[in-house]
Amino acid sequence: MTLNAILITGRTINQGATIENKTSLDYQEATALCELNSKDIGILGIKPGSQISVKTDHGDVVVKLKENNGNPDGMAFIPMGPWANAVVDPDTKGCGMPGFKGIKARLEPTDKKILSMKDLIARYK
Amino acid sequence: MTVITDALCPFCGCLCDDLTIVVENNKITDIKNACKLGSAKIMGHHRIEAPMMRADKKSEFKEVSYDEAINEAASILFKSKRPLMYGWASAVCEVHKKGILLAEEVGAIIDNTATVCHAPSTLAVHEKGLPTATLGQVKNRSDVVVFWGSNPVHAHPRHMGRYSVFAKGFFQEKGRKGRKVIVVDVRKTETASMADEFVQVQQGSDYLVISALRAILSGHADVVPESVGGVTKEQLSKLVDTLKAAKFGAVFFGMGLTQSISRYKNIDNAISLITELNAYTKYVITPMRGHYNVTGFGQVCSWETGFATAVDFARGAPYYNPGETAANDVLMRKETDAAMIIAGDAGAHFPADSVRHLARIPVVQIDPYWNPTTEVSNVVIPVAICGVEVEGTAYRMDGVSMRMRKMIEPTLPTDVEILEKITQRVRELRGE
Ligand code: SF4
Numbered sequence: 001m002t003l004n005a006i007l008i009t010g011r012t013i014n015q016g017a018t019i020e021n022k023t024s025l026d027y028q029e030a031t032a033l034c035e036l037n038s039k040d041i042g043i044l045g046i047k048p049g050s051q052i053s054v055k056t057d058h059g060d061v062v063v064k065l066k067e068n069n070g071n072p073d074g075m076a077f078i079p080m081g082p083w084a085n086a087v088v089d090p091d092t093k094g095c096g097m098p099g100f101k102g103i104k105a106r107l108e109p110t111d112k113k114i115l116s117m118k119d120l121i122a123r124y125k
Numbered sequence: 126m127t128v129i130t131d132a133l134c135p136f137c138g139c140l141c142d143d144l145t146i147v148v149e150n151n152k153i154t155d156i157k158n159a160c161k162l163g164s165a166k167i168m169g170h171h172r173i174e175a176p177m178m179r180a181d182k183k184s185e186f187k188e189v190s191y192d193e194a195i196n197e198a199a200s201i202l203f204k205s206k207r208p209l210m211y212g213w214a215s216a217v218c219e220v221h222k223k224g225i226l227l228a229e230e231v232g233a234i235i236d237n238t239a240t241v242c243h244a245p246s247t248l249a250v251h252e253k254g255l256p257t258a259t260l261g262q263v264k265n266r267s268d269v270v271v272f273w274g275s276n277p278v279h280a281h282p283r284h285m286g287r288y289s290v291f292a293k294g295f296f297q298e299k300g301r302k303g304r305k306v307i308v309v310d311v312r313k314t315e316t317a318s319m320a321d322e323f324v325q326v327q328q329g330s331d332y333l334v335i336s337a338l339r340a341i342l343s344g345h346a347d348v349v350p351e352s353v354g355g356v357t358k359e360q361l362s363k364l365v366d367t368l369k370a371a372k373f374g375a376v377f378f379g380m381g382l383t384q385s386i387s388r389y390k391n392i393d394n395a396i397s398l399i400t401e402l403n404a405y406t407k408y409v410i411t412p413m414r415g416h417y418n419v420t421g422f423g424q425v426c427s428w429e430t431g432f433a434t435a436v437d438f439a440r441g442a443p444y445y446n447p448g449e450t451a452a453n454d455v456l457m458r459k460e461t462d463a464a465m466i467i468a469g470d471a472g473a474h475f476p477a478d479s480v481r482h483l484a485r486i487p488v489v490q491i492d493p494y495w496n497p498t499t500e501v502s503n504v505v506i507p508v509a510i511c512g513v514e515v516e517g518t519a520y521r522m523d524g525v526s527m528r529m530r531k532m533i534e535p536t537l538p539t540d541v542e543i544l545e546k547i548t549q550r551v552r553e554l555r556g557e
Contacts, residue, residue: 006328008311010380011280011415016136016162021170022473022496059477070313075328077312082473082480082497090476093388096435096451097245098476100384102329121472121500124481125182 003043005036005076007056007105009084022081022117031081032114034107035068040076046109053110054078054087056103061086061120062112076105082120126154132530134163135215135512138414138522139260139281139288151533153513160282166513167532172493173507182484182501191538197504198465198489199550202231205463205487207439211452212469212492214238214416216540217517217529220468221425223544229438230551234461236435236452237422238415238469242380244447245389246412247423247433252389253396258375258409259523260287265294266407269371271307273395274331274381275413278315284413289375290319305367309334310381324364329386330354334361335394341365342401369405376410383412414522416469417512421520456482465489467540468511472497491543506543509535 014030021027034052041048044065052065054076061083071077078084080100089099115123132144141163147155156164176194177186189197202208210233213221228235239247263270270289277284285291293300308320309331317323326334330353337353340346342365351358368374376399382391395410402408414420423433430436432445435452448454452471455461456479463486464471472480473496483501490502493510509515514535520526 008328009384011276013161013279013282016280017165020166020494022470022494023171068312070315070317072312072325075312080474085473085475085480086477088476090453090457090478092448092451092453092457093386094448095245095248095388096240096447096454097384097388098241098453098479099386100241100380102385117497118500121480121484121497122183124477124484124501 001043001045003040003107005040005074005105005107007054007076007078007087007103008101009078009080009088010101012079015079015081028114028117031079032083033064033066033079035066035071035077036107037069037071037073038067039073041065041067044107044109051110051112051114053108053112055106056087056089058089058103059086062110062114064114076107082117086120129530129532132532133512133519133527134159134167135417135510135519135529136163136166137281137417138420139284140417140519140521140527141283141287142527146532148533153532162282170494173495173499173505176507177505179503182503186505191506194504194506195543195546196550198506199547199554201463201487201489201504202233202465202547203551203554205231207455207460207462208233209452209455209461209464210235210467211464211471212238212467213422214419214469215511216468217418217511217515217519218421218425219517220511220540220544221422222429223541223548224467225426225429227544227548227551228436230548232438232441234435234437234439234450234452234455235426237419237426238474239419239423239434240447240451240453241474242415242419243383243412244434244451245383246392248389248447249392249396252393253400255396256399256403256409257411257523259525260521263375263409264288264292264297266296266373267375268297268303269305269307269368269374271309271374271376272316273309273376273378274385275377275379276310276314276316277377277413278319280379280415281413289377307364307367322364322367324356324360327355331382331385331391332387332394335391335398337361338365339394339398339401342369342398368402371406371408374402374406374408376408377413378410379413411523418519420522420524421518421526424520424524453479461486463487465491466498466502467491470496470498472499472501491540507537508543509537509539511540515539
């Protein structure tokens with residue numbers, strides 16, 4: 001199933017604790033994930049820990065699904081970092097700041113692999 | 126064994142200054158008082174050990190000498206018509222000073238990590254000023270604390286304990302019991318779970334909610350609809366009563382305001398609310414700054430150039446216009462033809478299109494760690510870690526400056542040494 005959501009990105013404690021260690025699997029585990037509440041996870045019909053494809057008008061990325069019942073319905077959260085930034089809105093709206101929060105996203109279950117940090121950045125070269 | 130007391134934490138804008146560090150044989154073996162974020166950084170991670178270079182970004186790096194890397198870095202900046210020098214937040218003010226000098230000499234744009242953090246707050250401060258206070262005042266006096274679009278449990282773990290929610294102060298002996306804590310956010314964060322009152326706004330509606338609060342505060346509740354941005358008029362009215370009842374209220378705000386639609390206008394509106402609350406009682410507002418010295422760059426850049434960040438030296442004199450001269454503006458317009466990324470990670474924290482452009486132009490990285498910026502760099506110069514191996518000045522989120530201690534001896538050159546040599550080499554290339 002597809003879920004249309006509003007995506008926000010931001011800090012988490014595990015993202016921060018691994019921020020100076022971005023080649024590590026710990027950093028990937030901390031940031032290559034998307035949090036949804038259990039109702040939205042039910043709509044997708046997959047379990048937390050499964051891969052999920054996040055597509056926006058600005059890009060696409062595969063991350064791991066995580067449950068967070070603090071999120072309202074239809075809200076997706078990805079910790080700040082290269083996976084989140086693959087799909088955020090680059091428009092600085094005339095004040096220098098890209099759109100890291102409030103991006104329309106389409107979420108779908110996927111079998112595709114989560115790219116490592118190196119492979120993710122290699123897509124840009 | 127050496128024990129360093131009252132050491133400063135080089136991680137977040139709380140700049141905690143009560144750490145105890147145990148050092149044995151130039152290795153840190155124990156840390157007391159730091160949170161998970163600070164400990165992780167101070168205990169250390171895998172480092173880049175030697176300078177590296179490559180012509181083609183798809184090929185592997187080759188180790189080179191510091192001199193070779195410095196010469197190449199200088200040559201890239203010298204040849205560039207529109208260089209960008211970005212980062213700075215994980216370095217002490219002494220580094221900023223050298224960086225700004227180099228930026229002026231090569232006619233670069235210099236911008237710091239605030240550009241994806243609190244730079245919109247600076248724009249709002251230009252419009253409205255900033256009724257603020259030190260964190261010491263908040264600790265000693267506050268009885269209402271509001272976190273708006275910020276989540277200190279995750280991003281500033283000791284903020285609530287040391288300065289705001291739980292801290293016992295001179296006029297606030299009861300700590301948590303003496304305070305009302307309000308969290309405004311789009312989702313129920315761990316910080317929200319600890320609050321007395323959680324106000325859940327619809328994503329992108331902060332401006333509307335602040336405007337509604339201002340209307341109610343100024344006696345115009347009649348114009349406010351029954352629900353604004355997902356918040357009932359009843360809750361908004363109650364919130365205004367709580368805010369007004371404070372003896373000393375402190376509002377802390379984060380990326381929930383700076384990064385959502387309306388950007389700096391959200392903060393502009395929030396500052397107006399604080400100004401208006403000051404007609405009734407004492408209120409202050411403070412941005413929750415991320416990196417430990419992102420505030421310091423704003424200070425140094427302001428006193429050196431007149432502007433806090435996003436300063437363009439192309440005309441010879443400093444020019445500032447975020448939206449035109451901020452890092453992502455010039456990358457998105459594909460205007461930048463070379464970049465130096467230092468003490469910040471554009472590769473990880475900029476949108477894909479900006480990183481795509483970095484991948485197309487010569488990039489020099491000066492940093493202790495291998496990160497996504499390394500992946501798009503041509504020249505990589507590893508350095509000592511400021512605040513752990515290098516002493517210097519840093520500014521806490523409230524603008525209080527403090528001296529970072531050196532905990533251990535560096536084994537690599539410092540940012541200041543590298544920037545001085547690059548500047549020297551640029552002057553030689555110019556025939557000076
Ligand atoms: S709250 Fe911030 S400054 Fe204090 S110990 Fe944690 S990371 Fe360091």
